[in-house]
Amino acid sequence: MRNWYDTLESNAIKPDGIFWWGFYRNAYLEQFLNALLRYVSQGRIEPETIKSTWEKTERIKEYIHQGTYLIILDGLEQMQKSASWDEFGTMIHRECTELLHYFADVPKGLCLITSRYSLKDLDEWLERSYKNLPLIDLSIPDSLLTLRSRGVKGSDEDMTEVINRYKGHALSLTSVAGYLNRYYDGDIKQAPEVEFILSDKDRFKDVNKLLRKYAEKMSEPERVFLQIFSLFRQEVTENDFTGVFRHEMEDTKFNDVLANMSELDFVDMINGLVDWRLISYDKTKGSYATHPLIKGYFESDFDEKDKRLCHKRIYQYFGEYAPEQPETLAEMQPLFEQVYHGCAARLYDEVLYDVHWEKIYRMEEYFIYHKLGAWETDLSLVRTFFPEGDFSQMPLVSEKSHQSWLLNAAGLALLSTGRSEEAEEPLKAAIDLYIEENQIAYASVGYRNLADLQFRTGELESGLESARTALDTAEKAKTDQYIVNSKAFLAWILHLLGKGEEAEKEFREADELEGKISGYRLYSGYGILYADFFLSIKRIDEAFELAKQNLEICQRNNLLNDISRCHRCLGAIERIRGNPNEAEAHLQNALEIARKVGMPDLEIEALLESCRLHLDMGRHKDATRDANEVLKICARTGFKLYEPEAEIVLGKAYLALNDIEQAENFAPSAYEKAADMNYRWQEGDAAHLLGEICLTSGDKVKAREWLKKAVACRSEISDPEVKQSEAMLKSL
Missing domain, CATH: 1.25.40 (Serine Threonine Protein Phosphatase 5, Tetratricopeptide repeat)
Incomplete structure (x- = not known):
């Protein structure tokens, strides 16, 4: 970092800003993105008005491109997959991966990251724009300076012997300094006899040896305090001390030693732990935090029953001040903490209904994503009900009807956030459970969600089968609203496959049945599908009315x-x-x-x-920009359905710009993709475009072949644009 800064100074360049974020204190994706976007935009954007984490990521990239920034991400391992996940060290959130890739590519600025895990997502950039600098060992001079500045006494020889045993590990040296000052007047000879022997990945095991020595020397109130402290996901405040640490807990006397302390002794204890460097205090926020290695040790050194009861008290505590009807994500934060701690206390059924369903979803209002658009947050909440957040396992609620609901919610949230590969398994598991429990109406919803996934990923024939099954199960359940929704969705997939007459029949029947149920025409997303159908066959007035x-x-x-x-x-x-x-x-x-x-x-x-x-x-460059953005989103989400249309746009734009080579790159690809998924409307459009390209390049023979294919396809599906293809073919 010093070299980078000196280079700027020698060229009379000043960084446009320095941004620091500590993930030990705040490991929430949206709050991190909000803070970074607010900083780099210099307040010109209010991040909370943008619900999409991907849009925030893109806006951050735009602003960073305009300046030279030093961005420090401290404790990034909080956002990485641990050993319990499939890929150790990869980012949990793809938005973080995207930002890391961008930071590695952007020619200006510097991103400094501290993490206990390797940055697997940056392997391709290693030794190019990304350097991996291990910081396990402080140098002997720096270690000596650290110990002496913290009041440790003794000879350089004795200190060097301890430094070598601890491998110059910074956290261990600062904490041992506090330990020695507290108990031995800073005498280095009293440092615990612990030998560090393991690699970076297993460093916590070495540190745990040292923390175990500390715990043996601690008073009981200190140990209990740190054990409770380790359960909090966010920074701890003095209000939390009153509401949790010193509050009576149901069915346990675990924290009586804290509750019975005088206020003065309690404050002295906390100040002592700060001096020891086992916790830290942020004066500006009035809050306390700890290093994840310390948190991890005390959380593991905890009787499971007492741990659950402490989680239960924290769950109750957040519930005491959580608003009944929060209107923003910030106001919902206590409810999110309730979900986490309630599930950690194994109160899955209570948490699902009383907090998640009634307050976060607001029953069938589905407030968190219909009104707040917070799909990512919803996904993380649903994950809490699964063992280790693994959607391939059954959720931990007791009733099968609740298990199936959570599986379906997981699949829908994954689909809605563009994680198509992950969405299929929980959606299918939900359907199987619905059928097993004879919940036929809900099975219809599950099949419809599965069809939604399949058609967006380009599996139109599979989507058609799922949509037909959704309608069959809705009719068996005799649930009119589900019949309406299933008919409309089936009609749309039939339309994409070029089965226009059958599609119109299903749309019309859905529209008529909706009128009987609600007195309205077909509405919401299904009504717009019907309007889109009218648009495609040029019945514009009907589309507008709807x-x-x-x-x-x-x-x-x-x-x-x-x-x-x-x-x-x-x-x-x-x-x-x-x-x-x-x-x-x-x-x-x-x-x-x-x-x-x-x-x-x-x-x-x-x-x-x-x-x-x-x-x-005639804004062809704007068209290519937006079409390329679509392809980028498709690549990220697996939504292959939209790729042919985006490539047709690119082909048309480049043809208009007289860039035949580029047009010839995209149009054949669009045709092949549309034909492979049997997407007839785009198949006809791509064939027509290929005819135009061949005609422009002077190959009338190939132009005629492609236009014949366009006429045949468009005639078969009753596409009004067939007249355009016929006229062009006739001109040849």
Whole structure:
């Protein structure tokens, strides 16, 4: 870091800013991204208004590109997968991986990271723009300086012997200094006889030997205090001391030694632990924290029954001041802590219903993601109910109906955040459990979610099968609303496969049944699918009528996801009607909401419609930018359905820019992908585009072949655009 800074100074360059984040004190992804975005944007953006963690990540990259920053990420192992995960050292959150890759690529600035784990995600950058500097050993001079500055007494020879035994481990040296000052007037000869022999990955085992020696010397109140302290995920405040550490706990006298202390003795004890460097105090925040190695030791050195009862008290404590109806994620934080500590106390059933379902979801309002758009947070909460957060195992609630609900919730959250590969297993497990428990109506929902996953990943035939099964089970359950939803979803997949007559029949029946149930036309996401169907067959007025009704209903009920869909559909309608300004306004609204709620499929669909508008307006570079963004999101999420359309946009844009070589790269790929998934509408569009490209390059023979394919495909699916293909073919 010194070399980097000196280089800037010699060139008369000053860094635009220095950002530090300590993950030991705050290991929440969204709070980290909010703080970094607020800093690099210099307050021009209010991060809480952006719900998508990916959008925040992209905005951070944009601002960092504009300046020269020193970014310090301390304790990053809190955001890495530990040995219990499949890939030790990889980032838990893909947004962090994306930022690390960007920091490694960006030519300006410096990112300094401290972590006890290797940064596996940066292996490709090793020795290029990423250097791995082990910091296990402080040098002998630095170690001597550390010990003497902290009041340790003795000869250099005696100190060097201890330093070598502890391998110059900084945390161990600072803590042993506190230990010696506390008990032996700083005499180095009284340092615990512990030998460090293990590698970085197993360093905690060496440190535990030293902490065990400390624990033997500690008073009982100190040990109990540190054991309770180790259970908190966030910084600890003085209010927590009163509400948890010294509060009566049900069915245990574990903390009586703290409750019975005088206030003066309790404060003296805490100050002593700060001096010992076993905990640290942040004066600006008025809060306490500890190193994860210390936290890990005292959390493990804890009777399991007492540990659960302490978690139970923390769960009750957060519940005492959690608001009944929080309106923001910040206000929900005590509820999130309740979920964590309640599950750690094995109160899974109570936590699921009383906290997660009633207060975070607000029953069937699904507040956390429908109103707050916090899919990532929802995913992390659902994970808490699974053994070690593993969605391949059964959730730990007692009733099978609750297990199936959590499995389905996990699959839906994974799908909605673009983790398509991970979503399939819990969705299928939920369906199996629904069927086993004869919950046929819920099985219909599960099959519909599975169909949603399959069609977005390009498995249209599998999606069709799941959608048909969803309808069959809904009809067996005689649940009208589920029949409506299943019919509409089935109709959409039939449409994509080019089965127009069957699709129109299912849409019409769903629309009629919805009218009998609610008095409305088909609405929400299913209504927009119907409007999109009308758009594709050029029944514009019917599409407008339906989309307009949907927007009114969705705005009245604050259904953010569907409001985005409505604006996107209305944007398409206004584009076709020749009203580009109105179209652009709708599409900007659609994209803004899509990014706020953090659903990549909504963002993709809004971007693709923006691409069509750009092409119509002759803004070909804007079209290529948005289409490339779509392909980037598809690569990240596995949503292959959208790739052919994005590549068709690129082919059209490059053709208009007279870049035939680039157009010829994208159009054949679009055709092959569409044909492989039997996506007939894009298959016809790609064949027509290939005909245009061949005609432009002077190959009339190939142009005729492609246009014949376009006419055949578009005729078969009753695509109104067939007339365009027929006219071009006739001209040859």
